[in-house]
Amino acid sequence: MKLGFEHTYAALPARFYARVEPAKVADPQVVIFNRALATELRWDPDMDERQAAALFSGNELAQDSTPLAMAYAGHQFGTFVPQLGDGRAILLGEVRDRHGVLRDVHLKGSGRTPFSRGGDGRAALGPMLREYLISEAMHALRIPTTRSLAVVTTGEQVYRTEALPGAVLTRVAASHIRVGTFQYFAARGDQEAIKELLDYVIDRHYPEARDAAVPALAVLEAITARQAALIAEWMRVGFIHGVMNTDNTALSGETIDYGPCAFMDRYDPKTVFSSIDLGGRYSYTNQPGIAQWNLARLAETLLPLIDADEQRAIELATEVIEGFVEQFETAFLVHMRRKIGLVSAEDGDADLISLLLAAMQQAQADFTLTFSKLSRAAQSPIEDAALYELFTAPADIDGWLQAWRARLVLDPQTPAERAETMRLANPEFIPRNHRVEAALQAATAGDMQPFHALLGILQRPYEQQPDAAEFTQPPPPSEEKYKTFCGT
Ligand code: AMP
Ligand code: MG
Numbered sequence: 001m002k003l004g005f006e007h008t009y010a011a012l013p014a015r016f017y018a019r020v021e022p023a024k025v026a027d028p029q030v031v032i033f034n035r036a037l038a039t040e041l042r043w044d045p046d047m048d049e050r051q052a053a054a055l056f057s058g059n060e061l062a063q064d065s066t067p068l069a070m071a072y073a074g075h076q077f078g079t080f081v082p083q084l085g086d087g088r089a090i091l092l093g094e095v096r097d098r099h100g101v102l103r104d105v106h107l108k109g110s111g112r113t114p115f116s117r118g119g120d121g122r123a124a125l126g127p128m129l130r131e132y133l134i135s136e137a138m139h140a141l142r143i144p145t146t147r148s149l150a151v152v153t154t155g156e157q158v159y160r161t162e163a164l165p166g167a168v169l170t171r172v173a174a175s176h177i178r179v180g181t182f183q184y185f186a187a188r189g190d191q192e193a194i195k196e197l198l199d200y201v202i203d204r205h206y207p208e209a210r211d212a213a214v215p216a217l218a219v220l221e222a223i224t225a226r227q228a229a230l231i232a233e234w235m236r237v238g239f240i241h242g243v244m245n246t247d248n249t250a251l252s253g254e255t256i257d258y259g260p261c262a263f264m265d266r267y268d269p270k271t272v273f274s275s276i277d278l279g280g281r282y283s284y285t286n287q288p289g290i291a292q293w294n295l296a297r298l299a300e301t302l303l304p305l306i307d308a309d310e311q312r313a314i315e316l317a318t319e320v321i322e323g324f325v326e327q328f329e330t331a332f333l334v335h336m337r338r339k340i341g342l343v344s345a346e347d348g349d350a351d352l353i354s355l356l357l358a359a360m361q362q363a364q365a366d367f368t369l370t371f372s373k374l375s376r377a378a379q380s381p382i383e384d385a386a387l388y389e390l391f392t393a394p395a396d397i398d399g400w401l402q403a404w405r406a407r408l409v410l411d412p413q414t415p416a417e418r419a420e421t422m423r424l425a426n427p428e429f430i431p432r433n434h435r436v437e438a439a440l441q442a443a444t445a446g447d448m449q450p451f452h453a454l455l456g457i458l459q460r461p462y463e464q465q466p467d468a469a470e471f472t473q474p475p476p477p478s479e480e481k482y483k484t485f486c487g488t
Helices: 035-040 049-055 125-140 179-187 191-205 207-211 215-237 284-306 310-339 349-363 367-379 381-388 395-408 415-425 433-444 449-458 466-472
Strands: 017-019 029-033 068-070 074-076 079-081 089-096 102-108 147-159 163-173
Touching (some): 029 049, 029 125, 035 147, 049 147, 074 179, 125 163, 125 433, 125 449, 179 191, 179 284, 191 207, 191 284, 207 215, 215 284, 284 310, 310 349, 310 415, 349 367, 349 395, 367 381, 367 415, 367 466, 381 395, 449 466
Antiparallel strands (some): 017 068, 029 147, 068 089, 074 079, 089 102
C-alpha cells in the first residue's frame, strides 16, 4: 500500500529528527474518519475501514512512509526546555493535496519515541476526539488550523488518573515546524542547522522571501504577519488556546495543539480554562502579547542570519516584532467592526467597540450570543429585547445601541449586505464546553451519536440551524466553572 508520500523533512540532516516507527496496537478500530479531508489529500474517501484502521493506528506502515519524530525545544510557561520533541507523535510523510500544497500526515498517541522523556507515548480517546472536534470546528469557522483525518481506538488502555480507552489521532498540518524547532538548534549553537531550517521554511511556506534583501528578516516579517492575523481570528470568536508555549506556535500560521483550549462563554478578558495556568499567562486577553513574546524568541534564533553586526540585527528584528502590535490591532479592529456590522472605518470605531466590550464585561454577557443577537438587532430594533436579556438591565446597553445605530447610518452597506457581513462575522455555533464534554463522555462510554451530532452542527457555524437551537446556549450555572488539562 502506497499513499503518495513525499519526504522533504526526512531529507533534512539526521539531527533534525529521530527515525522511529509507530508502536503496534492490539485492535485498531476506526471511530471517525474525515472523508472530506481524505478527498482533499487525494486519497480514497471510501477507503476500506480495516485498511484505514491499520494505517491510521500505525499498525501498518504505507510502503512509502518514512516515519520520524521531530526534534524541537520550547519555552513552556516562560521556562526554556532545550529538548522536547515529538514524545508521542510520528510524522508518517507529506502528501501533496489537490491544491498542490504539501501537508504533513502525523500520528498522535502512537507510542514512545526518543523524545518521550517520562511519558507513555500514548493518548486517550477523549482528548483525541476533542482535538478532532475543535480543530474541525476551527476550520469551519475559517480559522487557519491543523486538521483531523481520523481517530482510531487501539483496543488498549491508557492509564491517567483512571484507565481510559487508548486512541491515535491522525493530524494533517501545513507543517509541524515550530518556533521551538529553531530554538532547538539555537540552544546547541548549530548555525548550520538554523540556516538549513530557514531555507526549508522559505521553500515550504514563504517562497516570496527567497529573493528578499535579507531572507531571514523577510521570513520573520511574514511569520509575524500570519501570527497577528491568526490571533485576531482567535480573539474574534473567543477562542483561548490555553498553552501558547513556543513549541506550540507553528511557523505556518496554523493553530496547533488542542490540549487545554476552550471557547469563552461569558465575556471576561481574564478568562483562563487550563488547570495548570494559575497565573493566567495564557488568558484570553494575554494572547496577542504572548504571541509577540513567542515571535521575539524566534527572532533571537535568527539574528546571525539577519545581520553580521549583532546590534544592527537586533534593531532590525525589534522593528519587526514591534510591528506585531499594530498588525494585530488593525486585524482585530477589522473583525470587530464586521461583528457590529461595519465595513467602513471612522475614528470613533475603536472606542465604540471598547464600550460594547466594557458593557459585556460588566454584565458578564455571553460573548457569542451578544454578537448573534446584535446581528438580529441590526435588522430590526424589535430584536433589541432579546439582547437586553443578556444584560442586567436594558439601560446597560441602550445608550450603546443608540450610538451604534447613529454610526450604522454612516456605513455604506444596504441592510441585506449588512446582514450578510454580520452573519459571516458572528458564529451561531461554537464548541460550547458543556456540549463538548457531554459528547466526549458519551463517546468514551461507546456512544458516538452525540459526537457526530455536535460535529455536524459545528461544521456549519454561521448558519441558522433551528433544530439545534439549544446548542447556541451557554452552559447552565452548574457547568460554568470549566477546567481543561494538558498532555492528556
Ligand atoms: P504538549 O503539552 O502536548 O504541547 O506536549 C509537550 C511535550 O510533552 C511534547 O514534547 C510532547 O511530545 C510531550 N508529551 C505530551 N504527552 C506525552 C505522552 N503521553 N508521552 C510522551 N510525551 C508526551
Ligand atoms: Mg505541543
